[in-house]
Amino acid sequence: MVKLLNFKKFIGAMWAILGRFSIFLGLLLFLITACKKDAKLPDEISKIAIDVQVDRFDTKFASVDSAGLKNLIAEYPYLFPTDYPDDFWVAKIKDTIQLELNTEVAKAFPDLDTLELELENLFKHIKYYYPKFTAPEVVTITSDVSYKMPVILTDSLLLIGLDNYLGSEHPFYNGIQRFYTQNFRKEQIDVNVADAFVLKLIKHKGNHRFLDEMIYHGKRLYMIQELLTLKPKHEIIGYTQDQYNWAEANEVDIWKYFVENQLLFDTDSKLLSRFINPAPFSKFYLDFDNDSPPRLGRYIGWQIVKRYMERNTIPLQMLPEKNTDEIFEKANYKPRN
Structure with a gap:
């Protein structure tokens, strides 16, 4: 009986030690994870002054009616090709598919605070390496899921088709191969924008090796x-x-x-x-x-x-x-x- 009691005490002590060790291990893992989440930009980059304000054309188009359409066209002429008459755009704002796009984009992107911060960080990096860089005006649109060109970047303008980033399993993407839709996520927006900038610098010389x-x-x-x-x-x-x-x-x-x-x-x-x-x-x-x-x-x-x-x-x-x-x-x- 004495040996049994001693054994029980031994087991109890071991559990107490393991319990304290697991608490320590849990705290260590928490600190490691916290460090990763709190990763920051280098001071010389974070101090660069860049302020990104995203212009949500997508919500403006979603709420416009035929009476206000002319003013919207005047404000964003580059988004309304003259090849199409005004009647085309009047019909589009009432189109069933367009209305679904509007709803799903508004649901997925109720605000763009995270995107603005990500683009600020990206533009700060670009400015650090390329001091003559000027941050472009950022405008979000719907693009009828133009997934092969989800962002368009010029020297002064960045267009982002938010309907290309609704989530890899979104029903809008049925029929598109999975290896494409895997990246139809908001986490890929700044990657696509960075790639659009890089592509302006790196020439594809057409070598065949x-x-x-x-x-x-x-x-x-x-x-x-x-x-x-x-x-x-x-x-x-x-x-x-x-x-x-x-x-x-x-x-x-x-x-x-x-x-x-x-x-x-x-x-x-x-x-x-x-x-x-x-x-x-x-x-x-x-x-x-x-x-x-x-x-x-x-x-x-x-x-x-x-x-x-x-x-x-x-x-x-x-x-x-x-x-x-x-x-x-x-x-x-x-x-x-």
């Missing part, structure tokens, strides 16, 4: 990441967290496959559909293909460019002009487990 395509997209992704320093990496490339984890865990084997199959300098256009272009998954022609994320050529290109920038003192502004061979040679990219 697989490595050229990898580096081209790698430069895009690297620059987007540098302009959106608070953004999770999986959002930068448009992956789910699981897809990003898969790419990261298999990086060595992906690279090994590319090298051993002599794909880097191959000019076969099929490599684009296999590893570069939007698709359900990457195509190694192996059993695990269905489990792989798409666009792994872009992912590897991103890692090569990152290694190049880490090993060489190159200002971000100079990266767009660097050619494939220089980046590849000086990166000395050799992923390790």
Whole structure:
């Protein structure tokens, strides 16, 4: 009986220790998580004065009637192509599909406070690297789900089609391939805007080698990441967290496959559909293909460019002009487990 009581005391003491340890561990995890959530911009960027006020044309168009339409056209002439007569726009404001778009956009975006903050952070980064940059006027619209061009950026104007960001499962997107709709989320708006800016700087020179395509997209992704320093990496490339984890865990084997199959300098256009272009998954022609994320050529290109920038003192502004061979040679990219 004494031994049994001692054993019970021992068990009780152990549970007490474990309980205190679990509290400590929970507190540690909380602090780590809090640090991640409280990630901040560097002082030299955060101090840059940028104030974004989004002009919600989408709500104005949703509430206008035929009597007020002329004033709206006069205020936003660039949104009303003259190819279409006024009768077309009168009919559109009453159109059933347009009314549904208005309702769903208003539901998904009751305010744009978060978007304004994200765009401010993006524009501050751009201003830091490109001092002559002037933040454009930001106008939100509905675009009849023009998902292949969800944002339009000029020197003075940024148009954002909010109906392209209603959530990946939204019924409006039925019939569109899942690998597209996966990113029809509000978290991708600033990524798309950053990419639109980067595309003005990086020329797609039309080289036909697989490595050229990898580096081209790698430069895009690297620059987007540098302009959106608070953004999770999986959002930068448009992956789910699981897809990003898969790419990261298999990086060595992906690279090994590319090298051993002599794909880097191959000019076969099929490599684009296999590893570069939007698709359900990457195509190694192996059993695990269905489990792989798409666009792994872009992912590897991103890692090569990152290694190049880490090993060489190159200002971000100079990266767009660097050619494939220089980046590849000086990166000395050799992923390790």
